[in-house]
Amino acid sequence: MPNKDNGNPNANNEAWRNELQQVGFVRRLFQARKWYGADWWFVAISTAMVFGFIFVALFPQWLAPYRFDTIVGTSFLAPGEYPDLPMLITRTDSPTNSLQDLAVGANADRPVIGAIRGSPSAVAINEQSQIVDEQLVSGNSGLRLRPRIERYVTIPALLDAITAGEVAAGVANESEFEEYSGDYPELHSGTTISGGTATAGGFVMGTNDIGQDVLSRLIWGTRVAIVIGFSSSIISLLIGLPLGLLAGYFSGKADRTLSLVMDSLYAFPGLILAIAITAVLGPSIYNVIVAIAVLYIPTYYRIVRGQTMTVKEEVFIEAAQSIGARRWEILWRYVFPNVIPSVAIIFSINVADAILTGAGLSFLGLGLPPTIADWGIDLARGQRHIQTAWWLITFPGTAIMLIVLAFTMMGEGLMEIFNPKLRER
Amino acid sequence: MPVEILYSIRNLDVEYHTRGGDVRAVDSVSFDIRRGEILGLVGESACGKSTLGKALMRLHRKPASIVGGQLHFDGRDLMALTEDEMRTVRGGEIGMVFQDPMTSLNPVQRIIEHLTETILAHEPNTSKKEARLRAGKLAEKLGIRAERLNEYPHQMSGGMRQRVMISLALALRAKLVIADEPTTSLDVIVEAKFLDLLRELRQEFDLTILLITHNIGVVAEVSDRVAVMYAARLVEIGDVGSIFANPKHPYTRGLLHSVPNITLGDIELYKMEGAPPSLLRPPTGCRFHPRCPDVMAICKRKNPPLQKIGSDNQVACWLYGKEGDA
Numbered sequence: 001m002p003n004k005d006n007g008n009p010n011a012n013n014e015a016w017r018n019e020l021q022q023v024g025f026v027r028r029l030f031q032a033r034k035w036y037g038a039d040w041w042f043v044a045i046s047t048a049m050v051f052g053f054i055f056v057a058l059f060p061q062w063l064a065p066y067r068f069d070t071i072v073g074t075s076f077l078a079p080g081e082y083p084d085l086p087m088l089i090t091r092t093d094s095p096t097n098s099l100q101d102l103a104v105g106a107n108a109d110r111p112v113i114g115a116i117r118g119s120p121s122a123v124a125i126n127e128q129s130q131i132v133d134e135q136l137v138s139g140n141s142g143l144r145l146r147p148r149i150e151r152y153v154t155i156p157a158l159l160d161a162i163t164a165g166e167v168a169a170g171v172a173n174e175s176e177f178e179e180y181s182g183d184y185p186e187l188h189s190g191t192t193i194s195g196g197t198a199t200a201g202g203f204v205m206g207t208n209d210i211g212q213d214v215l216s217r218l219i220w221g222t223r224v225a226i227v228i229g230f231s232s233s234i235i236s237l238l239i240g241l242p243l244g245l246l247a248g249y250f251s252g253k254a255d256r257t258l259s260l261v262m263d264s265l266y267a268f269p270g271l272i273l274a275i276a277i278t279a280v281l282g283p284s285i286y287n288v289i290v291a292i293a294v295l296y297i298p299t300y301y302r303i304v305r306g307q308t309m310t311v312k313e314e315v316f317i318e319a320a321q322s323i324g325a326r327r328w329e330i331l332w333r334y335v336f337p338n339v340i341p342s343v344a345i346i347f348s349i350n351v352a353d354a355i356l357t358g359a360g361l362s363f364l365g366l367g368l369p370p371t372i373a374d375w376g377i378d379l380a381r382g383q384r385h386i387q388t389a390w391w392l393i394t395f396p397g398t399a400i401m402l403i404v405l406a407f408t409m410m411g412e413g414l415m416e417i418f419n420p421k422l423r424e425r
Numbered sequence: 426m427p428v429e430i431l432y433s434i435r436n437l438d439v440e441y442h443t444r445g446g447d448v449r450a451v452d453s454v455s456f457d458i459r460r461g462e463i464l465g466l467v468g469e470s471a472c473g474k475s476t477l478g479k480a481l482m483r484l485h486r487k488p489a490s491i492v493g494g495q496l497h498f499d500g501r502d503l504m505a506l507t508e509d510e511m512r513t514v515r516g517g518e519i520g521m522v523f524q525d526p527m528t529s530l531n532p533v534q535r536i537i538e539h540l541t542e543t544i545l546a547h548e549p550n551t552s553k554k555e556a557r558l559r560a561g562k563l564a565e566k567l568g569i570r571a572e573r574l575n576e577y578p579h580q581m582s583g584g585m586r587q588r589v590m591i592s593l594a595l596a597l598r599a600k601l602v603i604a605d606e607p608t609t610s611l612d613v614i615v616e617a618k619f620l621d622l623l624r625e626l627r628q629e630f631d632l633t634i635l636l637i638t639h640n641i642g643v644v645a646e647v648s649d650r651v652a653v654m655y656a657a658r659l660v661e662i663g664d665v666g667s668i669f670a671n672p673k674h675p676y677t678r679g680l681l682h683s684v685p686n687i688t689l690g691d692i693e694l695y696k697m698e699g700a701p702p703s704l705l706r707p708p709t710g711c712r713f714h715p716r717c718p719d720v721m722a723i724c725k726r727k728n729p730p731l732q733k734i735g736s737d738n739q740v741a742c743w744l745y746g747k748e749g750d751a
Contacts, residue, residue: 315528321484322523323543323593324516333542337533 043413049406057226060219068220068373070212076389077207079214086121087189089162089170089177096169097190099132103143110148114158114167116176117151125149125171159184206391209381218395220373225403228289228358229351235293237347240300245339247301248308249331259305266298274357278366288367292354303346307339314338348411352404359400375400431633432458432481432601437494439473439480448704450476450489452657455731458601463627463634465644465665467680468654469701474637475524477654478603481635482519483511499600517547520594524606526586530578536589537574540564543596560596566629567592567622584615588622595626601633608643620647641684645669650737653677656702656712659731663738673740675717711743719744 056063066072074084090096102111113129115122126149133145150167152158155176162170163186177189205214243262247255265273277291311317312335320330361367362376370377375396382392439451450473458464468474479485481496483503496503503514515521523529530539540560544551551559561571567588578586587607594602604623608616624647626632636648644651645665652662653676661674672678682695699716702708708715714724721743729741 315523315525316531318484318486319521319523319529319590319593320531322482322515322521323596324512324514324546325542326512326546329542329546333534334531338531 042409046406046409046413050410053222053403054226056219057223060223064216064219066213066216068217071210072213075207075209075211077203079204079206079391084173084175085192086124086171087174087177087192089172089187089189092186092188099129102168103136103145106144110146111168112150113147114150114152114161114170116158117153121171121173155180159187162187205395208392209385214391214395217373217378218399221375224372224374225355229355232289232292232354233347233350236296237300240297241304244301244304245308248305249312249335262298262301270295271360274361275366278361283367283369285368288358288361292357296350303342304339307342308335311335311338345411345415348407352407356404429460430457431460431499433497435495438492439476439489440492441488445705450657451480454659456652456659456662458633458635460633462649463636463647465648465651466635466637467641467644472654473657474654475605478605478637481603482515482521516543517597518600520599520602522590522594522604522607525610526583526590529590530586532578535575535577539593540596543593547597563592563596583611584619587619595630603635605637623647656707657704658712661740667738673734674742675719676713
């Protein structure tokens with residue numbers, strides 16, 4: 001924002017340029033408010049963050065590697081930890097690479113697959129081959145997969161059997177195979193038995209207690225946070241703004257009654273009120289939105305009412321009356337546009353507040369049904385494992401902090417730009 | 426030229442209801458505004474001039490109310506009109522120009538919107554295009570260039586904004602414009618231009634202007650007649666020439682003496698004794714008597730009525746009273 005109120009604009013411009021040439025780039029960046037009137041980078045960064053969050057909330061399916069409710073691997077994988085999946089192990093010269101390759105005609109000999117007795121991989125191969133078999137049958141390929149499982153006691157025994165060709169393939173967890181792979185150069189691991197290759201590098205943010213991807217839940221959770229933040233703020237805006245406008249403009253008895261109600265609502269501890277409302281209404285995203293909206297109506301009401309009362313004493317309102325403007329016309333065309341800037345600022349800060357309250361509610365297990373991907377729920381689930389799995393609460397916690405920071409910073413920055421009294425000279 | 430009365434005000438009382446009691450800011454004021462004239466209304470600060478101006482449009486707000494009197498404007502009884510009918514009079518027939526042009530325009534509306542909105546508020550059948558056309562023509566007459574119409578009030582100077590305010594009053598061909606200290610916040614050169622403009626407009630639009638001011642010089646410059654108010658009452662009204670040459674009321678005399686004058690030289694400026702009275706507890710009888718150099722016994726007991734003196738002047742003072750002692 002150009003510096004407008006210092007006398008001659010040309011002379012001012014000159015001085016501005018001289019000063020600009022004397023300072024270095026970094027200092028120029030940090031002292032930018034001197035020339036632009038506010039911490040423009042403050043606003044720029046936070047606005048970029050806000051739009052980033054909104055983008056993530058709109059298109060989580062493009063950004064998240066998995067859906068928020070799919071179980072993708074073993075539970076409690078640390079960030080970057082390789083998931084230890086059962087692999088199909090074959091001789092290097094064998095054409096077999098996946099379970100499907102072992103399928104044979106209905107009357108042919110059933111293939112033999114080796115496994116470790118009592119290990120999870122033995123259970124997995126059973127389940128997985130049934131799934132593949134069902135797919136083959138329904139696909140009318142004429143092939144079946146009904147392997148005979150040969151059980152061994154130790155890994156070397158299994159690997160020996162594969163090398164000797166006693167079994168067509170073997171199943172072992174990747175880590176188990178890796179331990180001995182040096183001794184068996186003629187063996188290699190193909191794919192995981194479920195078909196895919198294991199995620200390279202594991203999961204960026206690890207997996208949670210039931211093996212869901214933390215990153216994917218984080219990305220899908222953005223949607224819930226943004227939806228709760230925006231819709232509850234919009235609802236309280238839509239109720240608080242007109243009430244404040246009318247109360248401030250017409251004053252009188254209705255105003256006093258309304259103000260008393262709003263003040264009592266405001267004085268009541270916010271989170272407790274929200275807890276009470278959701279406890280009565282039951283856990284659902286709509287109820288959370290309603291509870292939070294009720295909480296923030298008084299904020300808008302008070303600000304708008306105060307602003308309206310200031311604006312309506314301005315001379316231009318009297319001037320509007322003197323040219324015969326109608327009352328609603330004055331309210332709509334003279335008072336309302338002069339109140340809106342402060343509302344925009346409150347809105348931004350309010351969204352941050354609403355997200356925080358929403359997360360708080362679901363952390364307490366009151367807000368959302370547990371099937372939804374929500375940061376508050378993730379936090380609540382993670383805090384039970386805080387000593388063993390730090391990544392379960394760190395990432396959702398950081399996300400909450402960042403989104404609240406972004407909206408609050410944007411609001412504060414806008415306030416500084418719109419309110420010249422706060423401007424540093 | 427026959428004198429035609431445009432606005433006749435009779436025994437107008439306006440009160441402010443405050444915690445300290447009711448303050449009568451306009452106390453049984455009666456005068457006429459003649460069609461086509463510029464009537465100056467002068468007086469000290471807080472003597473009730475602005476309250477009177479607003480009351481003439483019934484524009485007073487909450488603590489103030491008109492408690493009595495008759496307002497006859499152009500053959501209509503304004504006191505009998507409903508608020509909705511009054512709205513069509515405001516702007517449509519009586520316009521107002523405020524003291525501070527910096528704050529009397531909506532900061533978030535363009536100039537052209539101010540004008541078209543005024544036109545559309547009173548003539549809802551006018552098309553938006555037609556209203557814009559009319560607004561443009563009017564603005565041009567007032568010396569506002571067409572490209573400036575798309576600017577916001579903060580982009581204009583004080584003099585320009587005052588022109589905009591006037592054009593709002595003229596947009597619907599108001600018959601009477603009440604200008605409440607229109608030049609107070611303008612510098613002398615802009616003020617002179619503005620006063621010239623007022624005179625031109627009177628000719629062109631057949632306008633009647635009530636010029637409320639505390640600046641005697643402005644009144645002398647443009648007014649045809651002048652009314653002097655003191656402590657909520659009208660003390661003298663008459664033709665500018667005769668009042669300036671021969672002020673009858675001691676207050677008017679004092680007021681005219683206190684005007685700085687370059688020919689005065691080193692002589693100290695006349696300062697009136699005392700201070701204006703509190704309207705909460707006004708003095709008995711004539712309100713000027715505690716400060717009056719010519720005070721008589723009757724002044725403390727009885728309020729002097731406005732009486733005709735000379736050909737066209739009226740004064741409220743016992744000095745010219747024929748009533749004797751009552």
